[in-house]
Amino acid sequence: MSQPVIEINNIVTQLSGNLIHDGVSFSVGRGEVTALIGGSGTGKSVLLKEIIGLIRPQSGSIKLFGEDVWAVNEARLMALRQRFGVLFQDGALFSSLTVEQNVAAPLHEHTTLSPKECLELARLKIALAGLPTSSWEKMPSELSGGMRKRAALARALALDPELLFLDEPTSGLDPISARAFDRLIRLLSDSLGLTVFLVTHDLDTLLSMVNRIIVLARGKVLGQGTVEELVKIDDPWLQDYFSARFVEEHA
Secondary structure, eight states, rough: SSSSSEEEEEEEEEETTTEEEEEEEEEEEOOOOEEEEEESSHHHHHHHHHHOOOOSEEEEEEEEETTEEETOOHHHHHHHHTTTTOOOTTOOOOOOOHHHHHHHHHHHHHHOHHHHHHHHHHHHEEEHHTOOOTTTOOGGGGGGGHHHHHHHHHHTTTTOOOOEESSSTTTTTHHHHHHHHHHHHHHHHHHHHHHEEEEEEOHHHHHHOOOOOEEEEEEEEEEEEHHHHTSSSOOHHHHHHHHHHHHHHOO
């Protein structure tokens, strides 16, 4: 593996008295596209929020770019957050702002660029996300589901992050839009050298554009590797997930 960008070591998480993570450990190398999968209630999105500093685990360490997220002060955590972008499951766009204003918001907040320069850069990011110029002045409510995802991606890319987090990026999209979004993420990773960490349940995403998959089950990492490697694990949930047909083809 290349130099780790994300290092998760022995994370333990309890929510409302329930043990969610019981010693989760893994790392993600620079330039990788890595997917986190697992059944309902395995704490995938919770772990993502712990990694980006929104939820504190009971114990263990989480490092981004070699710095412990839960040991640094607020100023250092803010500096770390400027090195990564996040696309939440629902896009989390500001409903009262246009697309270009949404994308420009992080630039206004975290840079000394003029308002005009922020909008110009925002329009470049919108184009990078594959949206037409006609989308600039539209409100989020005027966009299709796929276009909202792309607008949210443009905002996540606003500060030129080294690392991109995606929470169920194809959720709610039709199959054609979902595959187009997958291709865009893979293209951006390859062309910009982005490290991508995504939570997903989309099997087609796993088959088409990720380098490695990490499986959460029963509070721990059940396995990690390529699809071909994971289908060899004798676990009922994994076998059902990848389907009998796919297991037979790759056994």
